[in-house]
Amino acid sequence: MGCGCACSSKTLTEGQKKVLEAMAKIDGPCTSKDIAAAAGLDAKVASKEITDLKKLGYADSPVRCKSGITASGREALKK
Numbered sequence: 001m002g003c004g005c006a007c008s009s010k011t012l013t014e015g016q017k018k019v020l021e022a023m024a025k026i027d028g029p030c031t032s033k034d035i036a037a038a039a040g041l042d043a044k045v046a047s048k049e050i051t052d053l054k055k056l057g058y059a060d061s062p063v064r065c066k067s068g069i070t071a072s073g074r075e076a077l078k079k
Contacts, residue, residue, distance in 0.1 A: 016053055
């Protein structure tokens, strides 16, 4: 039995989907503030969604304080 959050079911929330879509459009890793602006979300909300996406393996942090979409994240957007 899981915790009930998105990480256990791998189902994207609306916010996570917006963040992944924004990351997919941005070329390369960027700050959560940039991702929030591209996704039309509050910076704190986007930051939480990015953290959750990292736990799912859909986002990573290849550069300190910057995040980007992974291949798994791109695949998740296609579903």
